[in-house]
Amino acid sequence: MKKIVNDPADVVADALRGLAAAHPGLLRVTEDPAVVARADAPVRGKVAVVSGGGSGHEPLHTGFVGPGMLDAACPGAVFTSPTPDQVQAAVSQVDGGAGILLVVKNYTGDVLNFETAAELLAADGVDVRTVVIDDDVAVQDSLYTAGRRGVGGTVPLEKIVGAAAEAGADLDTCERLAGTVIANTRSMGMALTAPTVPHVGEPSFTLAGDEMEVGIGIHGEPGRRRAALADANGIVTALLDPILSDLPFTEGDRVLLFTNSMGGTPLLELYLAHGIAERRLAERGIAVERRLVGPFITSLEMQGMSLTMLRLDDELLRWWDAPVHTPALRWGL
Amino acid sequence: MKKIVNDPADVVADALRGLAAAHPGLLRVTEDPAVVARADAPVRGKVAVVSGGGSGHEPLHTGFVGPGMLDAACPGAVFTSPTPDQVQAAVSQVDGGAGILLVVKNYTGDVLNFETAAELLAADGVDVRTVVIDDDVAVQDSLYTAGRRGVGGTVPLEKIVGAAAEAGADLDTCERLAGTVIANTRSMGMALTAPTVPHVGEPSFTLAGDEMEVGIGIHGEPGRRRAALADANGIVTALLDPILSDLPFTEGDRVLLFTNSMGGTPLLELYLAHGIAERRLAERGIAVERRLVGPFITSLEMQGMSLTMLRLDDELLRWWDAPVHTPALRWGL
Amino acid sequence: MPCDAAAVAAAIRAAAAVITTHRDELVRLDQAIGDADHGENLERGFGFVVSSLDGEVPDNPGAVLKLVATTLISKVGGAAGPLYGTAFLRAATALGDAPVLTPESVAAALRAAVGGVVARGKAEVGDKTMVDALTPAADAAEQTAAVAGELAEVLRAAADAAEAGAESTVPLIARKGRASYLGERSVGHLDPGARSSALLLRSFADSAAGA
Amino acid sequence: MPCDAAAVAAAIRAAAAVITTHRDELVRLDQAIGDADHGENLERGFGFVVSSLDGEVPDNPGAVLKLVATTLISKVGGAAGPLYGTAFLRAATALGDAPVLTPESVAAALRAAVGGVVARGKAEVGDKTMVDALTPAADAAEQTAAVAGELAEVLRAAADAAEAGAESTVPLIARKGRASYLGERSVGHLDPGARSSALLLRSFADSAAGA
Numbered sequence A, B: 001m002k003k004i005v006n007d008p009a010d011v012v013a014d015a016l017r018g019l020a021a022a023h024p025g026l027l028r029v030t031e032d033p034a035v036v037a038r039a040d041a042p043v044r045g046k047v048a049v050v051s052g053g054g055s056g057h058e059p060l061h062t063g064f065v066g067p068g069m070l071d072a073a074c075p076g077a078v079f080t081s082p083t084p085d086q087v088q089a090a091v092s093q094v095d096g097g098a099g100i101l102l103v104v105k106n107y108t109g110d111v112l113n114f115e116t117a118a119e120l121l122a123a124d125g126v127d128v129r130t131v132v133i134d135d136d137v138a139v140q141d142s143l144y145t146a147g148r149r150g151v152g153g154t155v156p157l158e159k160i161v162g163a164a165a166e167a168g169a170d171l172d173t174c175e176r177l178a179g180t181v182i183a184n185t186r187s188m189g190m191a192l193t194a195p196t197v198p199h200v201g202e203p204s205f206t207l208a209g210d211e212m213e214v215g216i217g218i219h220g221e222p223g224r225r226r227a228a229l230a231d232a233n234g235i236v237t238a239l240l241d242p243i244l245s246d247l248p249f250t251e252g253d254r255v256l257l258f259t260n261s262m263g264g265t266p267l268l269e270l271y272l273a274h275g276i277a278e279r280r281l282a283e284r285g286i287a288v289e290r291r292l293v294g295p296f297i298t299s300l301e302m303q304g305m306s307l308t309m310l311r312l313d314d315e316l317l318r319w320w321d322a323p324v325h326t327p328a329l330r331w332g333l
Numbered sequence C, D: 001m002p003c004d005a006a007a008v009a010a011a012i013r014a015a016a017a018v019i020t021t022h023r024d025e026l027v028r029l030d031q032a033i034g035d036a037d038h039g040e041n042l043e044r045g046f047g048f049v050v051s052s053l054d055g056e057v058p059d060n061p062g063a064v065l066k067l068v069a070t071t072l073i074s075k076v077g078g079a080a081g082p083l084y085g086t087a088f089l090r091a092a093t094a095l096g097d098a099p100v101l102t103p104e105s106v107a108a109a110l111r112a113a114v115g116g117v118v119a120r121g122k123a124e125v126g127d128k129t130m131v132d133a134l135t136p137a138a139d140a141a142e143q144t145a146a147v148a149g150e151l152a153e154v155l156r157a158a159a160d161a162a163e164a165g166a167e168s169t170v171p172l173i174a175r176k177g178r179a180s181y182l183g184e185r186s187v188g189h190l191d192p193g194a195r196s197s198a199l200l201l202r203s204f205a206d207s208a209a210g211a
């Protein structure tokens, strides 16, 4: 296994020690249960925004902790949602008395564990709300499935809700805002290669040199379909078209375009793909007003990319632009 | 070839179009010759800091263009230094009348092309100085080689000199400061896998599953030696010890520690390695006062990492902390 | 020998060892249609369960299962943590503070466990989940408890039914959990959670037979 | 047929075609001890050279080589761009505005070219660079020009010597350029720049022989 790790069983704990060392003054990292909180938490009178999920998607979520975004993140084992204990511990560290918003990606494990935590917290009298993001258009929403996955839309969701909370929005407002983001966000991803989970030691799937996975998630699970490898134009089309037709996004829409690397794709290729997506949207009369390009929600070293589009209004734009200071996103501070 | 590209011959131009689209208002990108300049250039009365090099190392250098860092970057073909034309074009776009500092990594091609440009610019009456960074301790400095390569140290060099220039330092000061950074910076890198250059279409070298390359550069060239794959502790030791003994760094030193991903290494592993390096330095009584962790000088999708240490004084610290607003590094703005 | 708290604790330890033996198999099953962590999740979880039991052995079977439940819920994460946690919790509640297990109480506990999994995960038989192993197991346990009377026989019937139920997931299209994202591509693979349910029940049956 | 500007331009076009044919070979050589771009760099550069010649054919051989030089310098980058660019520039200067090439002027141009590469790159014979091909080529050209008198023979002697010189780089340890970072690991590989020098000279010799 080609990895920079010691004992694979300790990989998350070891990485958290490095994260703590790298960001003193910004983050406070506690072990057992593992919680990454902003150093100045709890912020009195402020809604606390808490998220979490399996590790291996960095910078999501731990890299988004800090003023203007998350109050705390709960990192689970690699690709495994965190436990209710972690969520409770996080909340106890960051509860400023104005309520808690739990941001959950729609996976059975995440939903069950956060739900359990929310029940236990509510039983303790904490005012806690849960929002579940399910922006992945690769998965058909249906009564007969676990529903759509939460993927790239998580990043703007956490940024926007975090900004509102920082500015003093109350829990109802934060919850409503989260609903607006979720309703207006769609994503789709693809992979050229598979990630290798440290405790497994081999790639999660194998692809021939002329194949790609389309409609991929972020846990090394195979995608919706395996397709012949396409060039950048073909890849962008395969991601963008289902996104556009799903919401749908139409002429005159103002959007945030988020071009995300799954981890192993070089920035050179990512910018190249971003340029194609921008031109496609311009052709359709969709105005890209904000963009984010980089590896922000990853699947270890997987090569591939995802596109996320968020339909903006003035309120969302304002919170997107608001100052943020986290390890991975920073501006205005 | 598993890449998100259209025609490999167009990869740099295509990526630059995406970069331009992604950062309107911040960058101004011109083609033929390819130049990425800050949108508000030239800044009158300010020393202009210009760098460049082969593409494929993103965010270096194009991602470091903006207020507080580079005035312009000249992206060459993949892993190929830019031409004198590009450098001249960049300078003509950003010359604010206070002189030009060219930041060059020590490779024969880069030095020759920037030297040629500098000669031509000087002949035109431009006050131009060239600084060459050669921080890679993997390569023994000797009369009989091309000398040490310029690698990770380029990032703090550009940040620090860029900050001073932004604050109004004159060309002599910027040149002296660059010399101080170069004299106090040492780096070393390693690889677990090879990058694939788009125009080649296959990995630059092959490594067995139980091997790594130590003392690697950033162009897919093999390293100084091939070694048995080590765990994270072993990898950090293999990089840190030669760095420490070279300057040497000693007890009581204050340093910036820069833990860099070569591109394909997940942030989880990078933070893990960073944590080990921090502990090693603490054990030796070396005070890590600033850190940078992430993929900042890469070699396409190569998995691996490098460590860079810069011995700090108050002046360097001040310029490191100064505001910067570029696609890849941003704070205080 | 009556099946008391100590015997149940021993059975849990034995099951933990079985999970360790089958860790890689469960990882591989989950790799095919999920995210390759089911074996690792359960091994980690049962590792903590064994540590908990090293610390204290509660004094009735229900309390042992409750300790298993709370440990799994607080230490595993993923889908399997809360689902198995709930299963053990409901089983514990069903057993109450009875000092020993009976064939009937075991059948009732298993039925309660299945109910817990369904309540949490909303899966039905045929959705290609652990429910496909656990539901027939609970049916078989009840039937056997009604006619036979031996605890070991009840658990053996449950294990047999769970194994058959797990096998039955191979041709199915997953409609719950992570495998559901694959749609038709999930066909032809054994569901990892169904497999681990069968492994656990077989281990319990073996413990009961050996006791 | 006198070797005038048109003949030199034709020889440059032929050399560009040779580079394209050998692009992958040069990439592979550079991949072994460098960064895998030498073939791509030269193909790109000579592609621009051909475009320049499509636009204008300067009216003497020296001016043709100057156009080649400025195009390589401004379009190639890397080490090879400025080094070959300087070589062609010095050769052009040596030729002055003479209307045709002579055996002597070609030998002098080649000597000037080598001098330019050494002035820029500071490599000596034995450092495992293009200098190992170009230096013996210049020596052979001078010797042949002194005794024989045929332009084609002078260039053939240069090409023969360049090929032998290129081969001689295989056992060397690189001490200049990117391959020097490999130290002892550079032993056993042919230097890509020495190889491309030999290819260019062989192509020029073939053009002269065919003219």
Ligand SMILES: Nc1ncnc2c1ncn2[C@@H]1O[C@H](COP(=O)(O)OP(=O)(O)O)[C@@H](O)[C@H]1O
Residues within 6 Å of the ligand: A079, A080, A081, A108, A109, A110, C030, C034, C035, C037, C038, C039, C041, C042, C077, C078, C079, C080, C081, C083, C117, C120, C121, C122, C123, C128, C129, C130, C131, C176, C177, C178, C191, C192, C193, C194
């Ligand atoms: N909604 C559900 N109801 C019942 N069982 C489920 C459900 N979702 C998932 N499972 C079971 O959980 C197993 C996967 O567990 P595990 O891999 O540990 O968690 P995760 O899917 O979060 O990675 C599946 O094989 C399936 O048997």
Ligand SMILES: Nc1ncnc2c1ncn2[C@@H]1O[C@H](COP(=O)(O)OP(=O)(O)O)[C@@H](O)[C@H]1O
Residues within 6 Å of the ligand: B079, B080, B081, B108, B109, B110, D030, D034, D035, D037, D038, D039, D041, D042, D077, D078, D079, D080, D081, D083, D117, D120, D121, D122, D123, D128, D129, D130, D131, D176, D177, D178, D191, D192, D193, D194
């Ligand atoms: N200092 C030097 N003097 C002479 N030739 C050199 C020198 N450095 C490099 N070369 C030649 O350049 C060749 C490499 O060219 P190329 O691959 O195009 O550039 P780069 O090394 O910048 O990638 C080497 O094979 C060698 O022959």
Ligand SMILES: [Mg+2]
Residues within 6 Å of the ligand: A054, A079, A080, A081, A109, C035, C037, C078, C079
């Ligand atoms: Mg999981």
Ligand SMILES: [Mg+2]
Residues within 6 Å of the ligand: B054, B079, B080, B081, B109, D035, D037, D078, D079
């Ligand atoms: Mg090169």
Ligand SMILES: [Mg+2]
Residues within 6 Å of the ligand: C030, C034, C035, C036, C037, C038, C078, C178
């Ligand atoms: Mg799983």
Ligand SMILES: [Mg+2]
Residues within 6 Å of the ligand: D030, D034, D035, D036, D037, D038, D078, D178
């Ligand atoms: Mg090269």
